[in-house]
Amino acid sequence: MERETWSKRSYFIFAALGSAIGLGNLWRFPYLTYKYGGAAFLIAWMVGLVLIGLPWLIVEFGMGKYFQSSAPGVFEGIGKKWEWLGWWAVFCAFLIDTYYTVVMAWALRYVGASATMAWGSGEAGAKGASSFFFKNVLQLSSGPDKLGAPIGTLVLCLLIVWIFIFLIIYKGTKVIGPVSQYVMIIAWVSLVVLVLRGLTLPGAMKGLNYYLSPDFSQLGHLDLWFAAFSQIAFTLSLGMAGMYAYGSFIKKKGDVNNNAFITGFGNCATSFFAGFAVFSVVGFIMQSLSIPVGEVSTSSVGLAFVTWPVAISMLPGANSLFGIVFFSALFIVGLSSAYFLAYGGVISPLMDKFGWNREKTSLIFCIVSFLIGILFTTNGGLYWGPDILDRAVAFYGLLITGILALLVVGWVFPVSKLREYVNKTSDFKVGIWFDWMVKLVAPIGLTFVVLYGGFIPDIKASYGGYPRWASNFIWIVLIVTLILSFVLQSIKTKGVSVSSTKSEVKEK
Numbered sequence: 293m294e295r296e297t298w299s300k301r302s303y304f305i306f307a308a309l310g311s312a313i314g315l316g317n318l319w320r321f322p323y324l325t326y327k328y329g330g331a332a333f334l335i336a337w338m339v340g341l342v343l344i345g346l347p348w349l350i351v352e353f354g355m356g357k358y359f360q361s362s363a364p365g366v367f368e369g370i371g372k373k374w375e376w377l378g379w380w381a382v383f384c385a386f387l388i389d390t391y392y393t394v395v396m397a398w399a400l401r402y403v404g405a406s407a408t409m410a411w412g413s414g415e416a417g418a419k420g421a422s423s424f425f426f427k428n429v430l431q432l433s434s435g436p437d438k439l440g441a442p443i444g445t446l447v448l449c450l451l452i453v454w455i456f457i458f459l460i461i462y463k464g465t466k467v468i469g470p471v472s473q474y475v476m477i478i479a480w481v482s483l484v485v486l487v488l489r490g491l492t493l494p495g496a497m498k499g500l501n502y503y504l505s506p507d508f509s510q511l512g513h514l515d516l517w518f519a520a521f522s523q524i525a526f527t528l529s530l531g532m533a534g535m536y537a538y539g540s541f542i543k544k545k546g547d548v549n550n551n552a553f554i555t556g557f558g559n560c561a562t563s564f565f566a567g568f569a570v571f572s573v574v575g576f577i578m579q580s581l582s583i584p585v586g587e588v589s590t591s592s593v594g595l596a597f598v599t600w601p602v603a604i605s606m607l608p609g610a611n612s613l614f615g616i617v618f619f620s621a622l623f624i625v626g627l628s629s630a631y632f633l634a635y636g637g638v639i640s641p642l643m644d645k646f647g648w649n650r651e652k653t654s655l656i657f658c659i660v661s662f663l664i665g666i667l668f669t670t671n672g673g674l675y676w677g678p679d680i681l682d683r684a685v686a687f688y689g690l691l692i693t694g695i696l697a698l699l700v701v702g703w704v705f706p707v708s709k710l711r712e713y714v715n716k717t718s719d720f721k722v723g724i725w726f727d728w729m730v731k732l733v734a735p736i737g738l739t740f741v742v743l744y745g746g747f748i749p750d751i752k753a754s755y756g757g758y759p760r761w762a763s764n765f766i767w768i769v770l771i772v773t774l775i776l777s778f779v780l781q782s783i784k785t786k787g788v789s790v791s792s793t794k795s796e797v798k799e800k
């Protein structure tokens with residue numbers, strides 16, 4: 293059967309940008325920049341983009357295109373014994389999607405809350421925003437041992453999220469391409485509105501000063517580099533299987549290198565731009581509440597769901613409108629990342645391996661993910677989903693599978709073959725430097741991140757200050773998904789695996 297393709301190059305670019313631009317750009321990036329001293333973080337993050345992000349993107353797009361397959365098929369194509377590596381990334385993508393969509397459900401809940409300014413207006417709203425989020429919306433329990441029950445409104449919002457995802461993915465790239473184009477245009481227009489509003493607020497300059505004046509001494513701190521490199525992987529949706537599939541839908545004569553550069557730079561430019569909205573709002577809060585920068589935001593989710601509501605309630609007018617614009621933007625950028633994880637990360641791999649039909653696989657996937665997601669709408673859900681599970685799959689899973697994938701592609705495939713292949717059809721050629729980035733620089737850089745930014749601190753003190761039994765869940769998830777990946781590798785399917793079409797691939 294002919295593999296589906298993006299009918300226009302621009303559809304691929306919008307879909308890839310849509311996958312990269314997500315909650316991470318509006319919430320994780322500004323939060324990390326804020327935490328690590330503003331512009332110093334930006335420098336490390338740009339270095340990460342060039343040394344790690346761009347070469348890695350070319351690897352994922354290029355390998356998907358070469359083998360005409362999603363991640364497991366790509367690694368099976370390199371050698372049957374590597375297939376598990378693709379499946380491990382698929383499991384991580386699947387698990388990320390289960391809680392990423394819950395954060396989108398919160399955003400949807402806040403679109404509604406903004407309409408009535410449910411957390412209050414003016415000073416009262418500023419004071420009440422935090423308790424509204426934790427007590428009313430999440431009804432958060434005191435710790436991970438108290439899971440409680442699902443919160444009805446959040447379950448409903450989550451259901452709506454999954455209906456959206458299903459409707460976009462069940463027809464494949466035909467619908468994903470054009471939808472991504474609209475999603476990105478709406479997202480960018482909303483961002484422009486938010487940035488303009490932010491910049492014209494009193495005190496905005498104070499926040500921007502913090503954002504843009506580098507404290508070079510911070511560059512000496514390893515922490516900052518860990519955060520910057522892991523953010524690059526997360527923001528470009530790398531190490532999560534999906535970009536292989538998106539690359540595999542590129543037409544035979546399609547470009548790889550330039551598309552990777554457009555995706556990488558386009559995504560990072562969007563983050564940088566979003567930073568103006570976030571930091572002008574931070575400056576506005578500093579001025580209105582007469583507090584120093586360090587007291588504005590508390591935690592990562594707090595930036596989107598507490599800091600913004602504080603600012604929204606103190607706006608001089610059109611409060612509801614700006615609340616709706618901000619949270620709709622959050623929802624919509626999340627959507628294109630969530631359907632990417634679903635379709636590129638999980639459904640395409642299943643269709644490639646088992647030859648399953650797209651509609652049914654999509655439906656079952658959405659139902660199962662929704663049901664698992666309900667766990668994270670409970671009183672203790674925040675601890676388990678967007679925190680502990682996120683650490684397991686979006687930090688360790690993403691980086692470990694990424695390091696291994698780069699090493700296998702770099703040394704076993706090997707990368708010189710990939711370079712020659714992508715250069716043949718790309719707008720510009722990448723040089724031999726690319727090989728060394730893939731074989732050495734990126735894997736070494738990322739290994740440092742995992743060791744010093746992850747293992748060592750998480751072993752020394754339990755992750756997130758949680759009791760050991762709860763934080764050990766991180767290792768359990770990683771081990772169980774690894775074992776399941778070998779199980780999937782061992783399943784033999786007739787006629788649909790890459791090995792059976794290898795001769796065809798070789799002819800190209």
Ligand code: PFF
Pocket residue numbers: 311312313314315316317385388526527528529530532534629630632633637
């Ligand atoms: N790139 C997305 C963001 O920045 O929000 C998050 C993400 C999506 C991470 C898909 C990983 C992934 F596979």
